[in-house]
Amino acid sequence: xxxxxxxxxxxxxxxxxxxDLEVPSAGYGLIIGPTGSGKTTxxxxxxxHVPLTSGRILLDDExxxxxxxxxxxxxxxxxxxxxxxxxxxxxxxxYGLDRTGVARxxxxxxxxxxxxxxxxxxxxxxxxxxxxGGEQQRIALARALVPRPRILLLDEPFAAVDHSMxxxxxxxxxxxxxxxxVTTLHVTHDVGDALRxxxxxxxxxxxxxxxxxxPEHVFRNPISPFVxxxxxxxxxxxxxxxxxxxxxxxxxxSGNNPPRFRAVFVTPDLQLDVVADHVGEAHVLIRPEDVLVxxxxxxxxxxxxxxxxxxxxxxxxxxxxxHLRTGETDFRAFLTASTIHEQGLxxxxxxxxxxxxxxxxxx
Amino acid sequence: xxxxxxxxxxxxLVVGPLARLLWEAPPGTIAEAALDPxxxxxxxxxxxxxxxxxxxxxxxxxxxxxLLARARFPGSRFLSGLLDLPVVIPHPxxxxxxxxxxxxxxxxxxxxxxxxxxxxxxxxxxxxxMLFVSAPLVVSGAREAFASVxxxxxxxxxxxxxxxxxxxxxxxxxxxxxxxxxGALLAWGRSVSEFGAIVILTYHPRVASVLIYxxxxxxxxxxxxxxxxxxxxxxxxxxxxxxVLGPSERVHR
Numbered sequence: 001x002x003x004x005x006x007x008x009x010x011x012x013x014x015x016x017x018x019x020d021l022e023v024p025s026a027g028y029g030l031i032i033g034p035t036g037s038g039k040t041t042x043x044x045x046x047x048x049h050v051p052l053t054s055g056r057i058l059l060d061d062e063x064x065x066x067x068x069x070x071x072x073x074x075x076x077x078x079x080x081x082x083x084x085x086x087x088x089x090x091x092x093x094x095y096g097l098d099r100t101g102v103a104r105x106x107x108x109x110x111x112x113x114x115x116x117x118x119x120x121x122x123x124x125x126x127x128x129x130x131x132x133g134g135e136q137q138r139i140a141l142a143r144a145l146v147p148r149p150r151i152l153l154l155d156e157p158f159a160a161v162d163h164s165m166x167x168x169x170x171x172x173x174x175x176x177x178x179x180x181x182v183t184t185l186h187v188t189h190d191v192g193d194a195l196r197x198x199x200x201x202x203x204x205x206x207x208x209x210x211x212x213x214x215p216e217h218v219f220r221n222p223i224s225p226f227v228x229x230x231x232x233x234x235x236x237x238x239x240x241x242x243x244x245x246x247x248x249x250x251x252x253x254s255g256n257n258p259p260r261f262r263a264v265f266v267t268p269d270l271q272l273d274v275v276a277d278h279v280g281e282a283h284v285l286i287r288p289e290d291v292l293v294x295x296x297x298x299x300x301x302x303x304x305x306x307x308x309x310x311x312x313x314x315x316x317x318x319x320x321x322x323h324l325r326t327g328e329t330d331f332r333a334f335l336t337a338s339t340i341h342e343q344g345l346x347x348x349x350x351x352x353x354x355x356x357x358x359x360x361x362x363x
Numbered sequence: 364x365x366x367x368x369x370x371x372x373x374x375x376l377v378v379g380p381l382a383r384l385l386w387e388a389p390p391g392t393i394a395e396a397a398l399d400p401x402x403x404x405x406x407x408x409x410x411x412x413x414x415x416x417x418x419x420x421x422x423x424x425x426x427x428x429x430l431l432a433r434a435r436f437p438g439s440r441f442l443s444g445l446l447d448l449p450v451v452i453p454h455p456x457x458x459x460x461x462x463x464x465x466x467x468x469x470x471x472x473x474x475x476x477x478x479x480x481x482x483x484x485x486x487x488x489x490x491x492x493m494l495f496v497s498a499p500l501v502v503s504g505a506r507e508a509f510a511s512v513x514x515x516x517x518x519x520x521x522x523x524x525x526x527x528x529x530x531x532x533x534x535x536x537x538x539x540x541x542x543x544x545x546g547a548l549l550a551w552g553r554s555v556s557e558f559g560a561i562v563i564l565t566y567h568p569r570v571a572s573v574l575i576y577x578x579x580x581x582x583x584x585x586x587x588x589x590x591x592x593x594x595x596x597x598x599x600x601x602x603x604x605x606x607v608l609g610p611s612e613r614v615h616r
Contacts, residue, residue: 049518069521076522082515086537099524147524 001025002046002151002185007055009045014038016045017207018055023185023200025060028177030194030215031187033204034230039187040079042204043153046185047074059151060183070099072151075144075182079156081136083128089139090124096147114142117179118172134165138172145180154186158193170196191231195219203227223363225283234287235331239267241274241282241362265362269327273303273357283363290359291333293322294352295343302354310349313340324353381595388592396589405574405590406597412486412570413554416493420501421547428505428543429535433514443506447499454559457495461564465491488565493554500553504546508539548605555598 007019016038023029033039044050046057048069056065064072075096083092090111097107115121118138123131131139137157144152157173158166174197177184188194194201194215202212211218211227222228225236244262263276265284274284292298298305311330312323320340322333333353335345345351388396396402431443449457465472465482472482482488512535520530558572566573571594579587 044518047518047522049521068526069518070524070526072522073524074522076519078515078519080513080515082513082519084516084520084534095520095525096523099529143519143523149522 001027001058001060002029002183003056003058004046005056005058007042007045007057008053009041009050009055010053011041011050014041015207016042019204019209021202021209021212023183025183026177026181027183027199028197029185029200029202030198031185031202031204032189032191032194032231033187035189037204038207039189039204040155043076043155043185043187046151047076047153048072073147073149075147075149075152077137077140077144077152077154077157079159081140083131083136083139083143085128087128088124089120089126089128089131092128092139092143093124093146095143100147102147110146110148111142114145117176118142133161134169137161137165137169141173141176145176145182148180149182152180152182152184154184156188157186158188158190173197191219194231203230205230220287221361221363222285228283228285234285234290237265237267237270237284237286237329237331239265239270239282239284241265241276241279243276243279244273262357263362265360267329269329270306272355272360274360274362275358276362285361285363286331286355287359287361288321288332288334290355291324291331292354293324293333293335293345294354295345295349296352298352298354303357304360305352305354307350308353310345310347310351313345313347324351326353384588384595385592388588392589393592393596396593399590402571402574402590402593405569405571406594408486408489408568409555409571409594410597410601412489413493413551416490416497416554417501417547417551419490419494420498420550421543424498424501424505424546425536425543428502428507429509429531431502431506432509443503446502449496449499454496454557455563458492458560458563461488461491461495461560465564482564484565484567486565486568489561489568489570492560492564493557496557496560497550497553500550501543501546504549505539505543508542508546509535511542512538544605548602552598552602555594 002021002023004019004021007016007021009016013036019042021029021031031039031042041050045052048064048067048071052065056063058064059072059074083089084095087095093111093115094107097110102110111124112121115124118141120135120138120142123135123139128136128139137160141157158169161169170193186193186197198215200212201215201218203210203218205226211223218227219231219233222231222233225238228234228236241263244264258277260275260277263274263279265272265274265276265282272284276282292302306326308324308326308331310322311325314321314323315337318337320335320337322335322340322345324331324333339345427446431439452460462483463469465475465488467473467476467481467483475482480487482491516534516538517530520534521527525533556572557570558576561570562573562576569577571590575587575591575594578590
């Protein structure tokens with residue numbers, strides 16, 4: 001378990017102002033944030049390399065705020081891997097065990113075990129010059145895991161590898177997580193990592209946690225335009241909310257939330273039926289995966305229906321991003337390539353657009 | 364092309380005089396100089412004192428260079444600059460300053476003299492003068508060498524359970540060794556070549572540079588050349604030996 005309580009620090013150009021965060025035992029937490037948001041500094045603070053000005057760091061209920069890095073039992077993988085250049089691959093891997101006085105045959109067994117899982121067995125007796133990024137990555141990961149740390153900290157582990165290696169590494173990491181059951185905190189600027197790997201995600205911005213929670217929930221329900229923009233959740237529009245009636249909406253999620261009601265969101269270009277919990281100035285998020293697009297008028301159910309023009313079609317694998325415009329407002333929809341083909345959708349076509357009131361996220 | 368010509372000019376300017384000196388001293392006269400007890404003692408004393416000064420400079424310069432490369436403290440840049448001062452002040456001035464600082468009538472010199480360690484006009488004076496002029500080379504060599512070792516390597520070693528000293532000894536120090544040795548080699552060469560500060564601090568016993576100067580002023584050029592050529596060959600030999608025996612280019616980053 002990793003728990004940060006009101007962690008504040010200042011070092012070099014970075015400043016963290018009151019970070020609260022918890023990753024449960026054997027959980028996989030992600031910290032996501034733009035470059036320069038202090039993600040690496042936060043990891044270094046957890047590892048004990050950067051002192052806090054205030055706050056506490058607890059690992060498995062032990063307060064390690066003041067403990068030296070070598071007492072914290074942490075595995076750390078930097079973005080640049082930082083393998084020891086004057087050692088062989090094997091010497092890199094055993095470095096942590098050599099310090100803990102593990103018996104020699106146990107050390108050999110442990111190194112072989114991880115080398116097999118990470119597919120680096122053939123590299124063990126090499127020097128580290130000339131290794132590919134993916135190989136260095138796996139060696140750095142193995143080196144961190146060999147001494148059985150209670151916490152694994154990963155700093156942009158996939159930043160320097162190509163697309164296919166990234167997929168392989170993600171799978172390896174998922175396997176390792178099952179196998180080693182080590183509590184992991186991973187920092188990244190890649191939303192894909194967050195959605196695929198994490199059981200918890202925290203969005204870091206300006207030295208604070210802008211939002212945290214299960215990745216899918218945070219992605220779909222951002223609480224600020226910054227989070228929505230950064231995660232690429234969809235199109236954020238600014239306008240005002242007017243209440244339609246006082247009926248508490250059936251979609252209210254829990255008793256803790258303020259009552260929600262049917263309302264209308266208005267901008268100069270659009271009027272959308274929404275479910276809201278406040279009136280006045282507001283933002284809405286239109287998620288591309290919730291937007292229906294058709295060449296012909298869509299019937300009945302979705303309450304929000306209007307026409308828009310296609311400004312651009314952008315294909316990425318099997319998914320096509322349809323860029324749409326109504327009035328001066330741009331937004332997007334995701335369609336499959338086959339739908340685009342079947343409907344014969346082209347640039348400049350006028351299309352019917354529909355979305356459910358509950359699919360428009362108000363914040 | 365222009366670059367090659369300009370570079371070539373400089374090479375000629377450096378190598379030319381040295382070649383001319385060796386040309387001027389046939390092997391027979393160099394051998395004779397090597398057998399001359401006075402010359403032999405002077406060369407041996409030079410090598411011994413230069414080596415002692417270098418060892419002291421390395422032992423004290425490594426921690427200082429590491430500190431200057433890693434620690435950020437107020438005035439660290441100023442301190443760095445201050446330590447480079449001996450390189451720019453005229454060496455007789457250095458000799459005078461050292462004499463005032465370490466002489467019998469100074470506080471430190473007085474204490475050392477009571478402990479039986481005479482500096483001025485004794486061998487330790489030679490070492491002190493050499494140390495003064497050459498230490499900056501070791502410190503800046505070590506500082507640059509440590510600065511080129513990514514501090515994150517040490518941090519990784521620390522998270523793997525190593526103490527600060529262990530991480531330094533096993534990671535940073537080995538990776539900086541080449542740079543430190545390069546600095547030490549320069550410092551040794553600088554010590555062997557020192558004259559101005561030594562001649563003021565300890566005229567006797569004479570190191571090679573003082574002996575050669577003596578012979579030049581007392582008996583003229585022909586008397587000085589063989590000893591000068593011998594010193595040149597010895598310095599060259601040691602430089603080559605260290606280059607050959609020193610650590611090879613094993614570290615790639």
